[in-house]
Amino acid sequence: MEKLIDELRNIVGMENLLTQREDMITYSYDAAVLDPVVPAAAVMPENSQELGQIVSLCSRTRTPLTVRGAGTNLSGGTIPSGESGIVVLTGKMNRILEINEADMYAVVQPGVVTAALAAEVEKRGLFYPPDPGSQAVSTIGGNVAENAGGLRGLKYGVTKDYVMGISFFDAMGEHVKSGSRTVKCATGYNLSGLMVGSEGTLGVMDEIILKLIPLPRARKSMVAVYGSIEKASETVAAIIANKIVPATLEILDNFTIRAVEAYSRAGLPVDAGALLLIEVDGHPGQVEDEGTEVEALCRKLGAESIKVATDDSERDKIWAARRSALSALAKLKPTLVLEDATVPRSKIPDMVRELQKIAAKYKIDIGTFGHAGDGNLHPTILTDKRNKEEWHRVESAIEEIFDTALALGGTLSGEHGTGLAKAPFLEKETGMSSIIFSRRLRKAMDPHGILNPGKITGDV
Amino acid sequence: MADMKRLAARVKELEDQLVVCIRCGMCQSVCPLFDRTRREADVARGKLALLDGLGKSMFKDPDGVDQRLNRCLLCGSCAANCPSGVNVVEIFIKARAILAEFKGLSPVKKLIFRKMLADPSTFDRLTSLAGKFQGMFTRDEKNAQGTSCSRVVSSLLPPFMKDRHIVPMADHPFHELVPSLNTPAGNSGIRAAFFTGCIIDKVFPRIGRDIVDIFSYHGVGLFIPPGQGCCGIPALASGDMQTFEKLLEYHVTLFDQENFDYLITACATCTSTIKKLWPSIYEGKSMALREKITNLSEKTLDINKFLVDKVKLCDFQGETTDKDLGASSVARGVTYHDPCHLKKSLGVADEPRRVIKAAGKELVEMEGSDKCCGMGGSFNLYHYGLSSGIGSLKQKSIADTGCDTVATGCPACMVQISDMLAKEGLDIKVGHPVEIYAGSLRKRKLI
Numbered sequence: 001m002e003k004l005i006d007e008l009r010n011i012v013g014m015e016n017l018l019t020q021r022e023d024m025i026t027y028s029y030d031a032a033v034l035d036p037v038v039p040a041a042a043v044m045p046e047n048s049q050e051l052g053q054i055v056s057l058c059s060r061t062r063t064p065l066t067v068r069g070a071g072t073n074l075s076g077g078t079i080p081s082g083e084s085g086i087v088v089l090t091g092k093m094n095r096i097l098e099i100n101e102a103d104m105y106a107v108v109q110p111g112v113v114t115a116a117l118a119a120e121v122e123k124r125g126l127f128y129p130p131d132p133g134s135q136a137v138s139t140i141g142g143n144v145a146e147n148a149g150g151l152r153g154l155k156y157g158v159t160k161d162y163v164m165g166i167s168f169f170d171a172m173g174e175h176v177k178s179g180s181r182t183v184k185c186a187t188g189y190n191l192s193g194l195m196v197g198s199e200g201t202l203g204v205m206d207e208i209i210l211k212l213i214p215l216p217r218a219r220k221s222m223v224a225v226y227g228s229i230e231k232a233s234e235t236v237a238a239i240i241a242n243k244i245v246p247a248t249l250e251i252l253d254n255f256t257i258r259a260v261e262a263y264s265r266a267g268l269p270v271d272a273g274a275l276l277l278i279e280v281d282g283h284p285g286q287v288e289d290e291g292t293e294v295e296a297l298c299r300k301l302g303a304e305s306i307k308v309a310t311d312d313s314e315r316d317k318i319w320a321a322r323r324s325a326l327s328a329l330a331k332l333k334p335t336l337v338l339e340d341a342t343v344p345r346s347k348i349p350d351m352v353r354e355l356q357k358i359a360a361k362y363k364i365d366i367g368t369f370g371h372a373g374d375g376n377l378h379p380t381i382l383t384d385k386r387n388k389e390e391w392h393r394v395e396s397a398i399e400e401i402f403d404t405a406l407a408l409g410g411t412l413s414g415e416h417g418t419g420l421a422k423a424p425f426l427e428k429e430t431g432m433s434s435i436i437f438s439r440r441l442r443k444a445m446d447p448h449g450i451l452n453p454g455k456i457t458g459d460v
Numbered sequence: 461m462a463d464m465k466r467l468a469a470r471v472k473e474l475e476d477q478l479v480v481c482i483r484c485g486m487c488q489s490v491c492p493l494f495d496r497t498r499r500e501a502d503v504a505r506g507k508l509a510l511l512d513g514l515g516k517s518m519f520k521d522p523d524g525v526d527q528r529l530n531r532c533l534l535c536g537s538c539a540a541n542c543p544s545g546v547n548v549v550e551i552f553i554k555a556r557a558i559l560a561e562f563k564g565l566s567p568v569k570k571l572i573f574r575k576m577l578a579d580p581s582t583f584d585r586l587t588s589l590a591g592k593f594q595g596m597f598t599r600d601e602k603n604a605q606g607t608s609c610s611r612v613v614s615s616l617l618p619p620f621m622k623d624r625h626i627v628p629m630a631d632h633p634f635h636e637l638v639p640s641l642n643t644p645a646g647n648s649g650i651r652a653a654f655f656t657g658c659i660i661d662k663v664f665p666r667i668g669r670d671i672v673d674i675f676s677y678h679g680v681g682l683f684i685p686p687g688q689g690c691c692g693i694p695a696l697a698s699g700d701m702q703t704f705e706k707l708l709e710y711h712v713t714l715f716d717q718e719n720f721d722y723l724i725t726a727c728a729t730c731t732s733t734i735k736k737l738w739p740s741i742y743e744g745k746s747m748a749l750r751e752k753i754t755n756l757s758e759k760t761l762d763i764n765k766f767l768v769d770k771v772k773l774c775d776f777q778g779e780t781t782d783k784d785l786g787a788s789s790v791a792r793g794v795t796y797h798d799p800c801h802l803k804k805s806l807g808v809a810d811e812p813r814r815v816i817k818a819a820g821k822e823l824v825e826m827e828g829s830d831k832c833c834g835m836g837g838s839f840n841l842y843h844y845g846l847s848s849g850i851g852s853l854k855q856k857s858i859a860d861t862g863c864d865t866v867a868t869g870c871p872a873c874m875v876q877i878s879d880m881l882a883k884e885g886l887d888i889k890v891g892h893p894v895e896i897y898a899g900s901l902r903k904r905k906l907i
């Protein structure tokens with residue numbers, strides 16, 4: 001181990017190598033509610049060359065490595081694999097290398113913060129739509145590795161829809177290029193596609209080419225108040241059935257509304273069964289038409305009142321309520337488990353009903369909010385992990401949420417990834433042969449099992 | 461090892477506050493230190509995990525945790541941005557106190573805090589003596605910020621002195637200019653007490669003078685008791701509870717002599733300390749004293765907020781330009797830096813801007829006006845390199861506005877910003893919003 005540390009020091013220098021126990025404790029966790037695992041060292045390369053040397057060294061010495069961006073992972077994907085493993089930090093590989101306005105793409109290093117990229121392209125009238133909740137700190141590398149989603153998934157898709165190319169170091173430390181700067185690219189395997197959502201198990205990315213699109217010229221936001229969550233979720237299904245695709249279509253249940261109101265005193269209707277927050281965007285004419293149609297649909301399906309934002313400050317108020325949902329819930333109890341089981345969007349009313357039953361059955365607090373428009377709800381369980389008996393009930397409830405989502409034709413995770421948290425349940429969704437196929441794929445690409453061991457497929 | 465168990469038990473007392481952190485990592489987006497180093501141990505989430513580890517006896521000795529805990533500006537940006545509402549500053553200060561008690565205070569800190577700071581009259585005497593000799597060691601740079609540099613060859617200096625531009629101590633501290641004051645309420649019907657604070661007293665007494673003049677003009681009665689000292693934050697930041705409590709008890713008794721409606725401060729850090737930390741950190745047993753502390757902290761108001769909310773400010777907006785008043789050059793506007801201890805700790809951001817505008821100045825917003833200037837009290841002494849790195853970002857934002865003046869509601873930020881601007885040789889003045897307001901009253905011969 002000492003020799004490995006010396007060699008790492010030779011690559012990145014004293015300044016960028018951390019080995020003291022105190023620092024290791026700070027890289028033992030991420031945002032998932034899982035047990036910490038302490039690594040042996042953490043290195044912070046400043047460029048591709050150093051990164052490549054680190055991967056080669058790990059390959060030669062059979063040292064497990066886990067890449068970490070902002071450590072906001074909600075499925076444990078950035079928790080180190082054990083005391084023999086190291087953590088590779090992308091914090092200093094955070095340069096936007098190119099923003100090409102003519103060809104509408106950006107080339108970035110993995111450590112670029114999502115919101116920083118979004119702001120930078122917006123200055124040029126361009127748009128990078130994926131906006132995961134943690135975008136103020138999350139990195140593009142992490143977003144790609146997890147195939148992160150966000151509020152705009154319904155109309156604009158998720159991270160995978162914006163990845164044009166990735167270059168990465170494979171488990172042997174060889175530099176692999178995939179994809180291109182062109183809109184179309186039909187050469188070779190679609191390795192970029194394989195890398196997206198691979199959670200650091202197939203390679204270590206050093207450059208990512210991202211698709212950009214023109215910034216929508218107009219947008220309109222509104223909030224509709226419902227007496228019951230069923231009516232709100234039926235409206236969601238109706239909007240989609242009417243072939244309208246809002247940029248954002250979010251739902252807040254009564255539990256969440258009350259939490260947000262207690263927290264922000266924004267004047268939300270605390271008696272409402274649910275709120276729908278809707279934004280349409282695009283060409284001004286289209287926005288006008290769709291806005292009116294959506295409003296009419298909401299009324300028809302039983303909205304008690306609808307407020308349309310007339311200016312930016314009113315729009316900001318509407319979205320502030322949604323953005324503070326997680327914060328407001330987080331303040332209620334010490335432990336918060338944010339789930340992201342997702343169903344086909346027409347099944348949202350069923351999922352909502354089932355979640356209420358599960359909360360009652362296990363006598364736990366579940367606040368539900370989320371991306372109703374794309375079927376990706378966030379049932380958020382509030383508990384205190386120190387209360388063992390309650391934690392046990394929470395674990396049972398989580399498993400039942402998974403089963404329900406799958407029974408409705410959905411998936412265990414819409415956007416948080418498999419990581420460690422969902423690895424044991426993956427078989428329920430994909431079946432064993434899919435897991436075995438994935439393990440074989442992994443074994444072929446990473447024969448010594450050094451790339452983020454234990455994640456997604458369990459031990460290979 | 462038994463000792464570490466004892467320490468763990470003490471840290472465990474913070475557990476209820478520590479578990480509030482859900483490890484979401486959002487603090488990374490606002491931490492000025494993390495922005496420079498990208499290290500998890502430098503951001504709140506990492507430090508909270510370390511304290512959690514200390515409580516679970518995960519370390520052989522507390523030194524590594526202590527070291528990392530002290531690499532923090534205590535700016536509170538993380539707390540203001542925390543989705544779960546973790547009371548980061550309070551936790552860190554309590555933890556520093558626990559660690560200082562366990563490890564013992566360093567001899568230098570013991571000397572400075574217990575023999576000097578804890579006794580306001582000794583502190584005044586020593587700083588006055590130092591003020592008289594400062595000219596021997598420093599050289600007036602004759603710049604817009606009025607800073608001085610060391611005369612001594614930099615290789616002989618400790619790292620925190622090299623190349624530093626110091627705002628020198630004033631010839632006469634405020635307590636010499638105005639030893640005490642006790643005037644009845646005038647037209648406003650309000651009587652306020654003024655807590656001077658060390659930096660205004662010793663470095664920027666002109667701010668104190670301006671406040672006396674402004675209050676007199678607006679008919680606000682003033683109570684300034686003699687013998688004021690430090691609010692206690694330097695001691696608190698080093699975990700010296702003994703000195704903190706001594707200073708707190710001293711001042712509560714000092715201000716208890718008279719009746720007044722508000723306790724006014726012009727230092728963001730003093731305001732935030734008195735308002736938030738005095739009641740939450742004080743551990744003394746006396747219920748009567750506790751009640752007095754709560755009472756005093758509730759009455760405490762930042763000067764800008766006081767002027768905007770409680771006094772009918774003169775409004776010179778758009779009335780006359782500097783040129784009309786015979787200024788030699790046309791003003792290039794004023795930009796405002798939000799002190800962390802005003803905006804993030806107390807939510808005061810709009811008021812100082814209104815004071816500047818009321819003075820008839822054009823306010824130009826800088827990018828990231830609420831980003832920390834990097835001062836952080838003693839952080840600036842122990843981590844001058846990091847502090848300057850953060851400060852130079854602030855300097856750039858200020859310079860980009862093209863303004864000839866930067867105002868801020870905290871004299872500590874003024875010291876840091878002066879150092880940063882002077883280093884770059886920029887012709888930009890540094891002032892407090894009340895100085896700007898007083899200036900416009902003075903130009904119109906109102907005071």
